[in-house]
Amino acid sequence: MISGVIGPPDEWLRTACVSIPKALVNVPAEHLDGLLGRPIPAADGIGGLLIDFVTDLCDHGPSFRPADGPRVGMALLDLISALLNNALETGLADVRDKSGRNALIRRIMAFIQQHLREPDLTPSAVASAHYISVSHLHRLFQTQGLTVTAWIRRQRLERARSDLADPSLRDVPIHAIATAWGFAHPADFSRAFRRAFGSSAINFRRKVCRQLAS
Incomplete structure (x- = not known):
């Protein structure tokens, strides 16, 4: 949809609105909700591509045949899904300020605690589960004076020590x-x-056994 603000043509504000069902967006629902209502930069990259696509679609829409609708719609949906996934990967959904960064770190640490028993719990697996890059994950932990691998190893050692002390x-x-x-x-x-x-x-x-027996 294109709308214009009354005034000289060179001062018109053009706005394009796209409405699609959430179920069709290729982003997990639990992560999609965190993106709703948040601004996502779109000056270049996938965002710029999406803007150009929507602008051309609005300008040349009448020239499309009815049969083109589903194909164009799927292309638009793919671009929107790609933009949202890109926002998740770069942490825009969670890491907007210090409080958001700390909240993300807490979620990641809780995830690690829940999966400590899995031998394939690696920084790559942790990053993938939270839709961020491995380098971004390492930067998050650096702010805490930690490395991801060292923190995982320490938590496993603490759990193992607790089991060794369990009669x-x-x-x-x-x-x-x-x-x-x-x-x-x-x-x-x-x-x-x-x-x-x-x-x-x-x-x-x-x-520990001697102490418990004494």
């Missing part, structure tokens, strides 16, 4: 506990545990 799990082998918390190789777990806590996993477990 109900005293018969579970150490390597099984390590595997359960995402450590694929026992030797890697042993080295990481000693560096983090200043003691081997087996000595830590023995110490």
Whole structure:
């Protein structure tokens, strides 16, 4: 739809409005809602392409045949979906200011906590789950003085240490506990545990058992 403001032709304000059902947009609903009502820069890139496409569509619409409608509509839908996904990938939906950035970091940390047992929990997997780039994910954690990989490893070590101190799990082998918390190789777990806590996993477990027995 094109509308004009009354005044000299060179001062008219042209506005194009596109209305499409949310269900047709190729963006997950839980992320799409976070974009609604937010301005998205469209001076260049996909945004600029979308503006040019809509402008040409409004200017030359009468020349299209009825059969062209569905094809043009799908092209328009693809451009809009691409623009919204681009906004998600670059963090425009969540990282608009410090509070938004912190909220995103909290969501990412909660996601990591929920998936610690998965051995393929990598920065790439975390970034993909939140529709941001890996480099953007690393920048978010840098503001907290952390690296993504180190934080994931530390959380896994904390969970493993808690299990090693649990009397109900005293018969579970150490390597099984390590595997359960995402450590694929026992030797890697042993080295990481000693560096983090200043003691081997087996000595830590023995110490806790003696303390509980005394």
